[in-house]
Amino acid sequence: MAPETLLAYAMNGEALLPKHGFPVRAVVPGFAGVRSPKWLRRLTVQDYRSDNPIQAGDYKLYPADVTAETADPANGHTIDTMPLNAAICEPTRGAILKPGGNRIRGYxxxxxxxxxxxxxxxxxxxxxxQAELERDAAAPFAWTFWSTSLDLPLGEHELAVRAWDEAGQTQPALPDETWNHKxxxxxxxxRVRVNVT
Incomplete structure (x- = not known):
């Protein structure tokens, strides 16, 4: 277990609300949210994966040709970590921008x-x-904020963002490259469409 793993009973100085996992929630940085279970009442340490139906069967990744009817949890890939991802936060979809340099920001x-x-x-x-990165080296599992300026001429534009990680991996261009039935x-x-007027 990573040393950053937490058993959280409070958030912002107040007891966890039920929707956030009261009485205790595990917080496992670097892993998918499903690996940070809520509503803990007992904790066991084991050297094998959980056989809880949600942990063992629901969060599985299957090839594109597998359907809900043909999916077999024994053959699915267990989702542990989240994929590389980036998003544009500013401007938002449909924004009207001025010609020239426009600030584009996200994470x-x-x-x-x-x-x-x-x-x-x-x-x-x-x-x-390439965007400029704002990274906190002391927070290895935190979002990396980024920003750049794009000189956009008049007209409609499709902004797009892709991230790269230390292993040289990047995001696929289209959703059908990672399609699965779940x-x-x-x-x-x-992608964010904007209009420059």
Whole structure:
């Protein structure tokens, strides 16, 4: 177990609310939320995966040709870490921007690796500029905030963002590259349409 793992009973100085896991919730940084169970009443340490139906069967990743009817949890890949992902937070979809330099900002995250680069496009991915990263080395599982400026001419534009991690991995361009019947771990380029007038 990583030393950053917490048993949380309070948040912001107040007891956890039931929706956040009262009385105690495990918080396991770097792993998918399903590995941070809520409503703990007892804790056991074991050297094998949980056989709880939700832990053992529900959060599995299957190939694209597997359907809900043909899925066999024994053959699914257990989801532990979250995929590399990035999002544009500003501007928002449908924003009206002025011509010239426009600030584009967002975040990137990788379950268990460091974000080393974020690329931003003003033309749907035909060309890219590298964003500036704002990273806290003391918080290895935290979001990496990024920002850049794009010089956008008049017209409609599709902004896109993709992140890269320390292993040289990046996000797929389209959701069908990671399609699965449950929709899990779809972390393709985030796209935002804006209008420059």
């Amino acid at each position: 990137a995250v990788s379950g268990d690796r460091t974000i080393v680069r974020v690329d931003v496009s003003g033309n749907g991915g035909r060309s890219w500029v 929709g899990y771990l779809c972390a393709c380029w985030h």
